[in-house]
Amino acid sequence: MNVLAIGAHPDDIELGCGAALVGHRRGGHRVTLLVMTTGERGPQDARSRVQEQEDAAALLGADLLWGRFVDGEVPDGRAAVDVIEAALDVSGADLVYTHAPSDSHQDHRATSVASLAACRRLPSVLMYESPTSVGFTPSVFFDAKGLVEPKLDLLRAHVSQVLKNGLVDLEAVESQARYRGFQARMRHAEGFVADRFRWDPAPARRIDVDVDLSRAEVPA
Numbered sequence: 001m002n003v004l005a006i007g008a009h010p011d012d013i014e015l016g017c018g019a020a021l022v023g024h025r026r027g028g029h030r031v032t033l034l035v036m037t038t039g040e041r042g043p044q045d046a047r048s049r050v051q052e053q054e055d056a057a058a059l060l061g062a063d064l065l066w067g068r069f070v071d072g073e074v075p076d077g078r079a080a081v082d083v084i085e086a087a088l089d090v091s092g093a094d095l096v097y098t099h100a101p102s103d104s105h106q107d108h109r110a111t112s113v114a115s116l117a118a119c120r121r122l123p124s125v126l127m128y129e130s131p132t133s134v135g136f137t138p139s140v141f142f143d144a145k146g147l148v149e150p151k152l153d154l155l156r157a158h159v160s161q162v163l164k165n166g167l168v169d170l171e172a173v174e175s176q177a178r179y180r181g182f183q184a185r186m187r188h189a190e191g192f193v194a195d196r197f198r199w200d201p202a203p204a205r206r207i208d209v210d211v212d213l214s215r216a217e218v219p220a
């Protein structure tokens, strides 16, 4: 499977679906990240946020693409849709993760709207939550068993945000995983809202069974 995860700023993707992406990588799936801006208006540290995002992508074993939009001014129209469609081509994505549209941050909203337009022909699009989500009610849950600590490791690569942005709180991320797990009747989980989701229960174990319908008895 090829997975594309889209976020407005460095760290959005890891916050929203970091555990799921680690799970994909462990399953042998190819993961590509598309980050729309470099987060240049947010808190900074000694290492640039570009470097932090590159470190997180390397730790995950993911390819990294940049949208090159201005932080705070991500458009939701043609320009953003074009960038996301190009990322879909490059990644060959079967499944996309992106922001949910109800969010108090304008870049998150715009990225969500542009993603849903660009992914209009894709069978599976899952929307993740962020610290600025509004009224997020997940109905699809990813079992994050054993994946919370690797998710926190991805977030630790974003040193500037962990130290200086109050909205990136590793303790809260861990608690959120536990609460989403409680909702999903498991220990830890990440929650998603599906725009569309094609469910295939056991693609790797599918076997061909010969069924001879000519021998079936048809009632008169």
Ligand SMILES: [Zn+2]
Residues within 6 Å of the ligand: 008, 009, 012, 105, 108
């Ligand atoms: Zn963000």
